[in-house]
Amino acid sequence: MRKSNAKIVVKVGTNVLTRSDGSLDVTNISHLVDQLAMLKKEGHQVVLVSSGAVGAGRELLPAADEMDPVVRRQMLSSIGQIRLMELYRQLFAGHQLLCGQVLATKEDFRDRRHYLNMRNCLEALLHDRVIPVVNENDVVSVTELMFTDNDELASLVTAMLNADTLVILSTVDGLLTAAPDDPTATLIPTLSATDESVWSYIAPVKSSFGRGGMATKVRMAQHTARLGAEVILANGKRRDSLVEVLSGKGLCTRIPAQAQPSNLKKWLAQHPTTNGSVQVNEGAKMVLTDGASVSSLLPVGIISVDGDFKKGDLLSIIGPDKESIGIGVAQYSAEKARNLMGQKGQKALVHYDYLMIY
Structure with missing residues (x-):
């Protein structure tokens, strides 16, 4: 770790938390919690931005797939959020840690008072033996209130907290020069926050169960780096990948931070309306x-x-x-x-x- 007492935001995608059939991958989630607990006990401040609520709901109520898509997403999230948070609660308790749930919509970032209230809550949680678990409030988030995906939410939280590093965990090692199944594909280890040539490598393909894809990840990663945080794209299915990339090892793509603007300017940069x-x-x-x-x-x-x-x-x-x-x-x-x-x-x-x- 390059800095003691670093403030780290870790975003975990749906496909990292689930198996190929969409059910929760409890083994991998447990290993992720082990790594987050290790970082916390080393003195770092850690925030988890977690996908997976809708997937957890689908596992419990598969028949809901026949419903209207918007209502289905709200319903599955409402059911799955409890399942997912209970799993996190049990796993963090094994490390004598608590987890606190923070649900957000875009409206919370548009309104300056909501924004500051949420930041104050997260800052308070970080100073105790708590891992805040942030997720989109899918139950009330529809149309204009929805984030592009949790990569956007993670970017907003990183800027809000003046975090040192954002780690985005997916099922690939980072940004590749071609599709993951292309034998000629090679990993891009470092990317500038202002490098536009990178878009020639990215196909606009979404992940199987999540809403986003590599295009969203890179766009948000470069934006976050321009606002002053280092961003790391890594493979959350690899064992110990989180602690390895944060210690400067392991396969990943790094986007170095640029000069950090003021808190107000960060809020302005994230404001869509x-x-x-x-x-x-x-x-x-x-x-x-x-x-x-x-x-x-x-x-x-x-x-x-x-x-x-x-x-x-x-x-x-x-x-x-x-x-x-x-x-x-x-x-x-x-x-x-x-x-x-x-x-x-x-x-x-x-x-x-x-x-x-x-």
């Missing part, structure tokens, strides 16, 4: 995206204002070709922004401290 948008000219885009300088969004660089936002609302910032370049908090209303648009010497619409450039 805005109340309006402003389009900037090429000069303003160059200034705002120049990582070597500190710049606020001034009216002189704005060429259009969309929406009826107020002071304190969130704004999308788009470039001259309508590409998204950032998000920020408005310092005054849309009406005032329209009146000041293109003028020099005016107050910033978005101050640098409340501005996140992607």
Whole structure:
């Protein structure tokens, strides 16, 4: 382990927790808990983002597969969550540890007060003999409240807690240069958070029982690394893979962390909903995206204002070709922004401290 008392988020995919027939793989789950307990007893702060509730429900009530897909998912999750948490409770108890359940929806990350309340709860749990187990609240998460999958949830939790490392465990060793069943495929050991060439290696294929796939994992991994945490993609079916990759050994793909932004900027970067948008000219885009300088969004660089936002609302910032370049908090209303648009010497619409450039 590179750092003592590190804060580590471990995301475990459905296929790591289940067998080929969809039933829970209790043996592998037990071994995962052993590794998490080892990390905890070494003094690290550990959060588990666990899939598997729907799979656990399907094992108990297979006939539910004939129901409406949305209702089925809610029902299976409601039943399976109890089964999964009871299994975690028993296994962690064998290490004299407790586990605490934290269920989340996207709405908890959109609302700043909900966000801070959840962060405070997780921080409190981390300072005791508790492993927080975070999962999407599938019972109430439908359509716009749903995460892409638990990779997105793990990324949000990692940023929220200022975690040092996010480990995403799936059933492959990391990012490969071809499909896992291709004999020419080789492991990519290190990936930059800004490397766009990686997309030529990734096929948009979802896992058999989960909602995500490697494309989602890499997208979220690079995003998380840009927000200041190291990300490791590894194989959760390999024995001792978690402790090995965290000690710098084992097969995996590592995405090194970039400079860490402020907590507020992290929240902005993870916020999907805005109340309006402003389009900037090429000069303003160059200034705002120049990582070597500190710049606020001034009216002189704005060429259009969309929406009826107020002071304190969130704004999308788009470039001259309508590409998204950032998000920020408005310092005054849309009406005032329209009146000041293109003028020099005016107050910033978005101050640098409340501005996140992607």
